[in-house]
Amino acid sequence: MxxxxxxxxxxxxxxxxxxxxxxxxxxxxxxxxxxxxxxxxxxxxxxxxxxxxxxxxxxxxxxxxxxxxxxxxxxxxxxxxxxxxxxxxxxxxxxxxxxxxxxGPPASAMSAMGSKTAARARMAAAGVPITPGGDATTIEEARATAARIGYPVMLKAAMGGGGKGMRLVHHEEELESALERARSEALRAFGDPTVYIEKAIVKPRHVEIQVLGDREGNMVHLFERDCSIQRRHQKVVEETPCPVATPDLVRRMGEVAVKGALSVGYFSAGTFEFLLGEDGSFYFLEMNTRLQVEHPITEWITGFDLVEEMVRVAAGEKLRHRQEDIVRRGAALECRVYAEDPVGFLPSPGRIEALRAPAGPWVRDDNGFYEGATVPSHYDPLVSKVSVWAADRRSAIARMRRALSEYVVAGIKTNLAFHEKLLAHPAFVEGRYDTGFIEEHKAELLGYSTPSEEEEATLAAAIAIAAARVEQRAQRSESAAADDAGRLSPWVQQHRSQRLR
Missing domain, CATH: 3.40.50.20 (Rossmann fold)
Structure with a gap:
């Protein structure tokens, strides 16, 4: 144990x-x-x-x-x-x-699924549907692949995710510059400039399947999550069930995900990500060989504690559930609360002067900060994840709107206002959205036009300088008392931090 x-x-x-x-x-x-x-x-x-x-x-x-x-x-x-x-x-x-x-999973499974290009090949061999695509090692190869599958196409980093190293290309004359930018961004983010090309699916939904398996080859899926509300290919809001997915579609996607996981000897928690077309066709995107940010909504509808299940599997225990025993109850929704300026969704680090998290029936706030803490500029600006459960989707939206109305964060900028506008948007309430929803409705949701890459770079540099100054001041006031904080009990650490506030 x-x-x-x-x-x-x-x-x-x-x-x-x-x-x-x-x-x-x-x-x-x-x-x-x-x-x-x-x-x-x-x-x-x-x-x-x-x-x-x-x-x-x-x-x-x-x-x-x-x-x-x-x-x-x-x-x-x-x-x-x-x-x-x-x-x-x-x-x-x-x-x-x-x-x-x-x-987590074995290194061999991570190796098999770590490179997106290698994962595509493995999944195609296992009978998992994949989007048409190919290599883009050189501009000549990229042009040949794009011509074969047809525009629009998507350039993607082979070794990463989170929207980095991705470029949508509508016409051949855009391809060379987009390839250079994608390769440069992939190298900075993942240390590997390799990119590949996929056919861009028009107005897709991003739907994923949670899988869970043990070391003895038992594997189940825990239904789907719709993660289509994205900015710059990064998820912002997730929900389950997917508003347009039928039980039969979810069953088929789940069976494909289980088959794909078993084909690489997978165990522990993992997620298969798919693009879902308007006609109900779905295509493998990638497998995330880890716990997902949005795992709370799966926990809400199944009653599973995915972290506990991962620990049990790692300790050598068998899964305690068969597929036929797993049932879905109700609907769940998650909003990611970021420390970011709504103008361009750029990070807004700094000290949290006031913080009041939402509470009440069927509301969960996964938070990593407290009042008086500083959100550093060095890492992802995610402050917390607010998730809710209700008997049906409309009730879940109403509950999330109530929860967000209670959320108070002062001292830093956040995307809370964006979430409130999104949840009130008629198209979202009706479940009519795809991965381009934010871009399509940016005037209503954001109240401005998307800034150019040059404007974003200038704003990001200014924010980084300001953040560095904030952190320098905070470190000078804390360093004297915190030198040995790492080896002290949490109670002594808390006492010292309160004296510094």
């Missing part, structure tokens, strides 16, 4: 994992960068260890430093959360070599 788990992550997902571990009576170990000394996940952990300076490459992405913290703490397992090293096959293999249980 697993006794102590190091969480190789930060923010709301680290806090969420700790809560399940506490219910399972398993000790938790936090790791933190210098920018996160006073973070909520450090306060809540049973132990905490400093692993490096603010840049992620020197802290949360350092396999050596994380494993060193695991050895010092005596942790016998590591949960990677999502992002950072969660889909890094070398990290999973390093944990295994160090005799530490990796709470």
């Amino acid at each position: 697993i006794r102590k788990v190091l969480i190789a992550n930060r923010g709301e997902i680290a806090v969420r994992i700790m809560r399940t571990l506490r219910e399972m009576r398993i000790a938790s170990v936090a790791v933190y960068s210098e920018a996160d000394r006073q973070s909520l996940h450090v306060r809540l952990a049973d132990e905490a260890y400093l692993i490096g300076p603010a840049p992620a490459r020197e802290s949360y992405l350092s396999i050596e430093r994380i494993l060193d913290a695991a050895r010092k703490s005596g942790a016998d397992a590591i949960h990677p959360g999502y992002g950072f090293l969660s889909e890094n096959r070398d990290f999973a293999a390093a944990c295994e070599s160090a005799g530490i249980v990796f709470i």
